[in-house]
Amino acid sequence: MSAERLQDGECDKDELLERAMEEYGQAVLYMAYSYVKDYGLAEDIAQEAFVKFYGKVDSFRGESSLKTWLLRITINQCKDHLKRWDTRKILLTNKVTEILHERGDPESKAIEGEKRSELHLKLLKLPVKYREVLFLYYYQELKVNEMADVLGLNPSTAKTRLKTGRERLYRIYGEGGRQDG
Template identity: 30%
Template sequence: MVKSQLDNYARHNSTDEELVKLFLESQDNRYFEKLYERYSFKVYQKCLSLIKDASKAEDLTHDVFLKLIFKMDTFKEDAKFSTWLFSITYNHCMDLLRSNKKRVVTVYEETADLVDDYDILAVFEADEVNMQSLKHALDQLTLDDKALLFMKYMDDLSIRDIAKTFKLTESAVKMRLMRSREKLKRKYYEALLFQ
């Protein structure tokens, strides 16, 4: 194979971690572009789930990938790229929301996406969950509570990965997750009562 064919093969058949290594070694943007292709929509969805504004989520997605270019050399080879990227995404969104110190107006109202994209329903033992009440309950939670639940139930991150993101101990994450689940359940059942 000639070099261009090898490069093309490497871009399309490499793991995320291999693409990071190839990008760092060569500084060839095609490797970064492949990572962008794989993850831009997922990052956008994560931003949207926290920000609730489609145009801001787009801007934040671009910000995250710009930040990623400059942080790429801090990636640890034994880590999983997607976990690292989602950690950067959550931290970036949470920093923005904390700096605004106000609730963001919900512009995106697709409750159908909750069923398809979120596994947050795993918090409930019931077979049926009222999606409108669930959405209302989620809107009542703090940003930290939402982020914890999303990371655990939407992204299926391990307690260890969540602890690294929040810079907490694993036992602190377990305790906060338990409290966040209880708050969500309480808010959910309150919303059901007042329907």
């Protein structure tokens, strides 16, 4: 799928949006979730990313793949969302609720544990700069240069973050899930 087909008149914006949603919808949703850690909010951000994609698809220059461009839009939407004061206030409230929930009864802990995979939980414990490169590399199967393009980084920085992220994730597993912060 490419914007060239749009420019050549082979498909219209609506068709391109539909294809992008089919091909990259899960990737966009997972990327948003990796930032905000709330599925409902991630769905909203993914929707906003596709709206922005639709509005700006005519300006796509083809310097990267459509997937890379769409993931960059998603990351920017997430960062914009996380910068807002009301979001930080909600995240703090959610963290307090999470701490109180962790102290809940063992049965609810067991049910919650079944809902999320161990790797996913441990990945979410990492700082965003490591979480995002691991997500893009392993879940989206992007090469280091593509990751660097999506994140607006130098390829060597992306490679270093990937290595450090792997090491930190390994340490989390090695310590039985504890992280020193």
